Amino acid sequence: MAQQLKNITKRSDDFSQWYTDVVRNSGLVEYGPAKGTMIIKPYGFAIWELLQERFNKEFKKLDVENVYFPLLIPASLFNKEKEHIEGFAPEVFTVTKIGNKILEEELYIRPTSEVLLATHFSKEVKSYRDLPLIYNQWVNVLRGEKTTRPFLRTSEFLWQEGHTLHESEQEAVKITNEILGVYQKVAKELFLLPVIAGEKTAHERFAGASKTMTIESLMSDGHALQCATSHYLGDKFSSAFDIKFQGRDSQWHLGYSTSWGISTRIIGAIIMTHSDDNGLVLPSGIAPxxxxxxxxxxxxxxxxxxxxxxxxxxxxxxxxxxxxxxxxxxxxxxxxxxxxxxxxxxxxxxxxxxxxxxxxxxxxxxxxxxxxxxxxxxxxxxxxYDKNIYNLALENTKNRTWKAETIEEYIAILSKEQGFVLVPFCGEISCEADVKEKTQTTSRCIPNDVKQVKGKCFNCGKDSQLRVYFARSY
Amino acid sequence: MAQQLKNITKRSDDFSQWYTDVVRNSGLVEYGPAKGTMIIKPYGFAIWELLQERFNKEFKKLDVENVYFPLLIPASLFNKEKEHIEGFAPEVFTVTKIGNKILEEELYIRPTSEVLLATHFSKEVKSYRDLPLIYNQWVNVLRGEKTTRPFLRTSEFLWQEGHTLHESEQEAVKITNEILGVYQKVAKELFLLPVIAGEKTAHERFAGASKTMTIESLMSDGHALQCATSHYLGDKFSSAFDIKFQGRDSQWHLGYSTSWGISTRIIGAIIMTHSDDNGLVLPSGIAPxxxxxxxxxxxxxxxxxxxxxxxxxxxxxxxxxxxxxxxxxxxxxxxxxxxxxxxxxxxxxxxxxxxxxxxxxxxxxxxxxxxxxxxxxxxxxxxxYDKNIYNLALENTKNRTWKAETIEEYIAILSKEQGFVLVPFCGEISCEADVKEKTQTTSRCIPNDVKQVKGKCFNCGKDSQLRVYFARSY
The missing domain is CATH 3.40.50.800 (Anticodon-binding domain)
Incomplete structure (x- = not known):
């Protein structure tokens, strides 16, 4: 480009402006003409292609098959799973006409595709012999967002969404965890991101999921970012969409499903973790x-x-x-x-x-x-080089991880610094909503690698079974 | 699948039903819930991935860079290039709200992305040093269709859309032809399709193009199918979107642009060319x-x-x-x-x-x-095997190619058989519209490899400069 290279705001002066400066000066993206959309330029898209290549390779080991499901979901279909529609309804882009012709039924642009897959599974599956189905698609999805930032939060983003259906609960839970393992592995090896793997609390769970697993990472400013999630959906979608199969016992059973995804957002995480006042710093594995x-x-x-x-x-x-x-x-x-x-x-x-x-x-x-x-x-x-940038990120995470037993201690820590704070927590949705209102922070996850011991909830004081990381997040 | 394999209708009994039976029994696709959409199942999508891999390799030789442009186009932006909007307006899926919130400006789902690229180019390009820009994206696009058939005609389809911008007319025309060459080469080598390469008449030209190049192929029932197109857009979009750059002479000049694409439709062409009464026949290069x-x-x-x-x-x-x-x-x-x-x-x-x-x-x-x-x-x-199926297709094309000098001869041929008919043609839009009304056929292309000699138009009798293939088409 013949454009002048512009100055990059110092990270310590204004983190948010620094991020935007880096993203645009490095030629990764430009803003699209419709609000909240982005144009991913060749240099940015090449990163996405390297990421896709690696995940396709990892997914293949788990017998994942790539597919394509339609962009549009008839409104009536979307309304079948109650929690799911409640979670997404306010954000869905809605098609009401073609040319000047008003449609009889409104069509939603997929914010995620569980209902499409569930509908398909219900027709496709007759017997346990047809299972498991392990599908993935690399697609664009849309969710209306008020405040947007390239990669981090955009109304349209690219992602992979995996959707699977299984004969048993065990098998579905197993793949939920295996996929989380893939995300954790690739985050470390390819993105050089130190992450915490664990389970989301009820407050932060995916709309319609029984269990949401997550990997969370700390940006260089100490805010947390959810890097990828893997959901065990139980038989919720199977009940709502009547996904039944004849089992080994010749009886009819509901299938167990999962879904999981990582999006272009991860590029934002990589930038906010590794880059510096001179611009982008890219892990060699994804450097175009x-x-x-x-x-x-x-x-x-x-x-x-x-x-x-x-x-x-x-x-x-x-x-x-x-x-x-x-x-x-x-x-x-x-x-x-x-x-x-x-x-x-x-x-x-x-x-x-x-x-x-x-x-x-x-x-x-x-x-x-x-x-x-x-x-x-x-x-x-x-x-x-790769070792060094991983270690810098790890050091930042370690330096920004604290423990607190009470809300007062918690607030005192966050008044000075941003980072992960491990607290004893009751897990109640209402209690977490209360914490969010008081502190603008949410739980990030119930970590897999921390011993879960009994205690008193840091906020409400009731009995707690969980140790949970809370943080201010993107 | 535990589903019974169903009978496939004989190709000679009902070509259209045969096609649908083959497509569904072979597990390539299922219908999506929104009208005219398709679910591309693993077996079908694997074909698409093999095709993508090959084209990415070929495009790389021409320094094509992959990008991603947004799905949605603000209505006002789309209206900037007049011919273009006239061509697409009746077919565009229109978003009018997010959740329950009515949008101030309607958003169109891309039926193609020329206007998005043109807007971007106008901001990105300052000097001849920034040129050429040679971009491509693999995306979904939507166009409302009344009658739909898997792969052949669907409201949503997948494709690659190339968009380029150049300093000179010559350079833009050169890449238009080079890309056509890539399509022709891959059609022959990978899809085993004998194709005719040439230029579209004004009647069949892409909305907004100065020149549309095409490769056309004959299906086993003698109907023609447009397999891929490459458009020279001249400076039309540059004028409408003010894409100017400072040239080597320090003056400001308009850029010259091209666009080109091949879609999931090509899978329909492959099926209709090679398959038989027993089901699918796939070229080895794209067989999953x-x-x-x-x-x-x-x-x-x-x-x-x-x-x-x-x-x-x-x-x-x-x-x-x-x-x-x-x-x-x-x-x-x-x-x-x-x-x-x-x-x-x-x-x-x-x-x-x-x-x-x-x-x-x-x-x-x-x-x-x-x-x-x-x-x-x-x-x-x-x-x-590959040689044989290519030769069968070639033989079919040869056996179904005729010449006619008058509309009577032309109608006589088509009353007995379907295929390509080479005719002298005036090239007038109105004359071609007349032929279409009389015979439900259109011109396929002005072939590159046929000598263009003077004559009298087969329909209107006026002086003609062109020899053109007409056919009934998909």
Whole structure:
């Protein structure tokens, strides 16, 4: 782009403005013309494609099959599962006409597709032999949002939604947890996000679910973000949509279902966790360009050397030569703003000694290496780079995790800092609503890896069975 | 599925019913709950994914970058390009509210995204240095349709839509043709469809285009189907949306744009070209399962042999063992209906002689081969299989292509048979509308590979410069 690179607001001055500056200056997205929508530009979409590739690979191991279900849901169909419609009704985009022709029945744009899948399952399944059905789709969904921010909260977003149907409760619960495991694994390995896995309280549960599992992560400003969820739906949708199958005992049974998803929102989480005052910082696994070769000066020697380097590296890395007619300084800044993990500077003087300069985006460390060592230097540097940014995020999470026993202690912590606070909690919806009103915080999850001990609820003082993380969240 | 396989209507008895029977029995799709929508089941969606993979590879060679643009278009924006809105307005699905809240401005669900891209381009482009922009997105689009049929004509369909912007007319025309070349190449190599490439007449041109290029194919019943189109949009959208850039001469210039797409409709073309009275016939390149291993009887030896075969073949082919508890006969019919190119029967008696039976879907040829020859037999058989189904389609096209000089000759041909008829044509919109009214046929294209000679229009008798294929079409 010939546009000038704009200044990025300092993260410590205004986190929210910093985020917007980074997202737009790095060329990930632009605003769409309809309120709350976003245009995902090539650089942003390439991240999404790398994410899709990895999840498709992981899902395949669990025999997930990709499908496509329609965008539109007839209103009458959506109204079949009561809790579900209550959860989504105020947010649904509603089609009332085609051209000038008013429709007899209104059509909702999917905010999620449980009812479509449930309707299909009810027709498709006759016998236990037809089970399990393990489907997933990569699609756009819409939910009306008042305040929107690119990736984090948009009226239209992209996601994968998995929907499965099983013969038994055990099998459905098993896949709910396996999928959570996939999310946790990919978050750590690909997004370099330290996450807490656990169960949502009743207050935060998905509309229509029996149980919602979640992975939660802490952004660099200490606000929590829900990264992905996996829902055990029990037989609720099967009851509402009459999904019955003839079991091994020749009797008719209701099926057990699950649903699960991760959305473009995760890109927001990655940005808010790793990026800095100079722009984007991307984990190498999802960086569309992992290595940028930049010519210090365009001489024939330099161009030949960088083309040769490109040729040698491209089977191992996503590598590009920036051969635009911008200045060297501009190219260096742009690669920095775009969060390209590794830059190679090829200059005439270094070349005379058969050297190039390689630098890391995270800590700006620079080394001069002989050309024959470029590949092994990158491999080593990229691994250290990924480790470092993961560790920085982990450290931030650790430094921002506290415990409180009472609401007073809780408020005192949050008055100074933002982060996860582990509290004893009764789990009641009304009590959590009360906490939310007093503090603008909600429970994030009942963590899997924390021992659940009896105590007194930090807010209402009643008997509590749970230890729960609360936080202010995105 | 435990569902009974249903009878497939004979193609010669009722082509339309035959098509529906094949599509549904083979497990490609089901109808969605909203009128004119379809659920693409795993088997159908896997075909789409193989197609996407191939096109992404081809597009990459032309430096195409994938993006995502919003689903919804504000009404005022859509109205900016006059011809475009006239072409699409009656078909657009219109969102008028979110929940119960009436929107101030109506939002259209994209029937295509030229106006979104044009708006974006107008903001994004400042200088010739920013050009070309070569974008593509894989998305769902909606157009209200009265009569719908799975894949062929649905209110919602999936497609890729390419949108590009260039500095010069030549460059834009060049990519319009290059993309047409990609469609033609993939149609032949992957879909095994013989196509005619050419230009659309004014009557059939895309709403808003200066020039529409197309590939057209003949189905086994002799009706034509438009398989993909590539539009040169000139500077029409640039004028309407004020897409200007500073050129090499420091003056401001309008950009030249193109758009191009192929949709799920192509799956309908593949089915109607290759399939037969026994069900689907799929080109090996897009067959989700290329080789099905079927156990004649489930003995330990048989199971071991088929598992070993699976292990040996799976790096080379998309191969599966059908180990459901259905009967051998059922499995064989199911593989046939699903159009799996190659079946391997593993039976205890053949195994005693170290043999298996391999059969082709197209001509049902069977061979008994030693286990060590399985791989090379499949390679040879699959190549012959693909050649054969392409040649059958080519032969059908050749047998159904005629020439006519007058409307009387033309009507006489179409009264006996369906197919392409090459005629001298004036190219006038009104004349083509007249032909359409008289014969329910339209021009398919001005073929690239036919010499354009002067003559008299077959319908109005005026001077004609063109030789054009007309046909009844889907």
């Amino acid at each position: 360009i992992q290595v940028q070769i930049i010519e210090v000066k365009e001489t024939e020697n330099v161009t030949n050397a960088s083309q040769l380097m490109l040729k040698n590296l491209k089977s191992k890395f996503r590598v590009k030569v920036d051969n635009s007619d911008k200045s060297f300084g501009f190219k260096m800044s742009e690669a920095e703003i775009k969060g390209i993990p590794i830059r190679i500077e090829v200059g005439p003087r270094d070349l005379e000694n058969n050297n190039v300069v390689i630098s890391r985006r995270d800590n700006r460390e620079k080394v001069i290496v002989p050309i024959e060592d470029v590949e092994k230097t990158i491999i080593k540097m990229m691994s250290e | 399962i290329q080789v099905q291993i079927i156990e004649v009887k489930e003995t330990e030896n048989v199971t071991n042999a088929s598992q070993l075969m699976l292990k040996n073949l799976k790096s080379k082919f998309r191969v599966k063992v059908d180990n459901s508890d259905k009967s051998f006969g059922f499995k064989m019919s199911e593989a046939e209906i699903k159009g799996i190119p190659i079946r391997i029967e593993v039976g205890p008696r053949d195994l005693e002689n170290n043999n298996v039976v391999i059969s082709r879907r197209d001509n049902r040829e069977k061979v008994i081969v030693p286990i060590e020859d399985v791989e090379k037999t499949i390679i040879k058989m699959m190549s012959e």
